Amino acid sequence: MKIGIPKGLLYYKYHPFFMTFFTELGAETIVSEDTNKSILDLGVKHCVDEACMPVKVFHGHVASLRDKCDAILIPRIMQIRKREYICPKFCGLPEMVVYNIPDLPAVISEPIYATDDKRLYEWAKEAGRLVTRDRNTIRRAFEKAVSVQNEYDIGINTLSYEMKVALAGHPYNIYDSYSNMNIVRKLNALGIGIITEEFVDEEEVDSEVGKLFKRPFWTFARNTYGFLATAYEKKLCDGVIYISSFACGIDSVLIELVKERIGDFPFMVLKIDEHTGEAGVNTRIEAFVDMLERRKTYEDNVPSYGQCVPCSQGSF
Amino acid sequence: MKITFPHMGNVYLAVKALFDGLGIEYVIPPKNSKKTLEIGSLHSPEEICLPYKIMIGNYVQAAEMGADTVLLTGSCGPCRFGEYCEMQMNLLNKLGHDFKFIVIDAPGDIGVSELFNRIAEISTKSRMSKHKKLQCVKYALDVINLTDKLDAKAHWLAGYERKREECKKLLHASKRDAARCSNPKEMIKLLKDYEKKFDNVELDLDKDPVKIAIIGEIYTVIEPFSNLYIEDKLMSYGVSTRRELTPSWWVKNMVMSPTRLNSLDLKRHSKEYLRLEIGGHARECIGEAVKAYEDGLDGAIQIFPMGCMPEIVSKAILPRISKDKNFPIMTLVVDEMTGEAGYVTRIEAFLDLLERRKEHVLSGS
Structure with a gap:
C-alpha cells in the first residue's frame, strides 16, 4: 500500500512522526516534491479563492499526489496543546480538499488531538487500520514514531554572523523555501544570522504569554508571541522579520499584539501570497538590513531634534 | 459609569431594556453608518475582519457621547x-480613550468566580433586589426573542404581502417605536402589539415567492449595516427570506452548549458534509444550507x-452541496470596500436565476 504525504502545512514540523508511523506499519510512503511553480498553480486552480497561500499550496501537493498513491494523508490537526487550537482551516482541511479536488484516492483524515500520547493514539488506531489490522504493529509503530518525533529538532539558530534577525511566522512559511523565496539564504548572503522560535524556553514563553489580558487560544500565536517578546526582552536579535500569508486571520491579530509589546524595535512584516514578486521582497529585505546596520553603526538612539518617529507609526 | 456596547442587529433593544430596568446609565452608540465604518477602518489594523472595524467605530462614537465602559462578550476560539477584547483595549488606549472593558467570557476559560466578578461589576451598580435584577434579565431575553420573532415574520411574509413593502414598513416602525420606550415592560407590550399587527397584514397565499435562506458568519448576517441591508432589499423585492442565526439563537445555543444538546437539527443536517466543530459558525452554515x-x-x-x-x-x-442537491448558493464577501452597485447586481442576478428555475420546469433535469 502506498501512502501519499503532502509536503505542505505542518509537514515541516511533524514529518518524522508520520513517515516513521507509516513505514513501520509496512506501508510505502511517497512524499510530494518540494513546493514549486506547478504545485502552486495546481493549488490555486483547485482551492477556494479566499484561502491563504499555504492552504492553496497544500491543495497543490495533494493534487500532485492524486495518481501516485492508494491513500493520501490529510492531517486534520485539531489541537497540539490543551485548550488551544491551530486555525479553523486546519480543522476543516480534509473537507476543503476532498470537496474541491476531484478523483482523489482514499483519504486519511481522522482528527488529530496531539495534546498527549493517549489521545494521539486514537488517531493512530484509526489511521493504521487502513494498512494493517494488527493492533500490536500499530502500537509499536506509534511508539517508534513518537520517539523519533521527540528527537527531531527543527529550528535555525545561526551563530556565525554578527547580526541576527528573529524570523517569525507559521512553520510552513518559514521552512517552505519556495513560498518565502528562500529568505533564509537571502539573509545569510547579506550577512545576517537567524534565530527561530524553537530556541526559546517554554517557561519564558509561558511567562510572557501570562502577561496578556486574554490567554491566546492559538498555538501559533502563543509560540510566536512568546518567542518575539522574549527575543526582544533578552536582546537575542537585532530585528524581527515576520513572514505572514496574506489574509491570515491569526496573523492579523498576532502582529498587532507583537507590535504593542515590542514598541519601536525594528519589525518588518513580509506578506506573501501567490502573486508576490521576488524583486519587491529582495528590495524590502535589503532595506531592512541596511536599516539594522546603520542603527548599529551610527545611531545613538537619541533623537537629534524633537520627537523620534517610532516605527510602529512610520513606514514599516 | 456609563456603559456602552457594540451594535449587532437588534441587540441594542434588549440591552436597552436590561439597563433601563436595572437603572444603570448606558449609551447606545449611534446607528451604524458610513461614518462609523470610516472611523473604524481608519484606526483598525488593515487585515482584521469587518466586525472589528465597525465595533471600533461604535466605541469611538459612544465615547463622544460620554461612555466610559465597554461591555463585550468573549469566546475562546x-x-x-x-x-477582539485584548486588541480593542490596546487600540482604544492608544487613541486616548480611557475605556474600562468588561468581557463576559466563557467560564471554562476565566473560571466561574471571575465570571461572577465581572458580572458583579455591572450588577452592583443597580440598587435593586436580586429578584428584580433577574426579572430585568428575563425582560431583556423577552425583548430579544420578540424582536427576532418580528424580524423572522416580516422577512418571511414579505413574499406574500399584497401591498408592497408593508412588512418592511411595519418592521421598521416597530424598531423605531421600541427604541423610544423608557421601560422594559412598555417595550415588551409594544412589541407584542406589533406582533399582532403582523397577523393583520393582507396576504396573498396563492403567491409562490422566491424563498432564500441567509446563511454565513453570525455578525454579518445579523448586523444589517455590514451586509448592506440585504434583508431589507430582499423584502422590497418581494422575496421571502429565512435566517437561523439570530441573537436569540446565540443565547440559546450558548446556554445549551455545555449539555451538547444545542442546535441539534443543524448538527444533524451538517453531518454529511462537515461532521466536526471547526470554530465560528461554519458547521451551522453548512447545516443551514442543507436544511434550506x-x-x-x-x-x-x-x-x-x-x-x-x-x-x-x-x-x-x-x-x-450545491452540485449534489442541485441547489443554488451564492457567496457574498463583504468588507469596508464593498460597493453597493456591484453587490445589488449580484443579488438581482441571483434572484433572476432563481425565478427562472421556478418558471421553467427544465431546471430540475
Missing part, C-alpha cells in the same frame, strides 16, 4: 472574535466578512 434545501427553499446566500477563517472552509464545501 478558534475564531478571531475571542481576541430540505425545507424546499429556492436558494441560499452566504455572507461573510473578507478573511473570515471558518467561513472560508464552509465556502469551500458549499459548491459541493
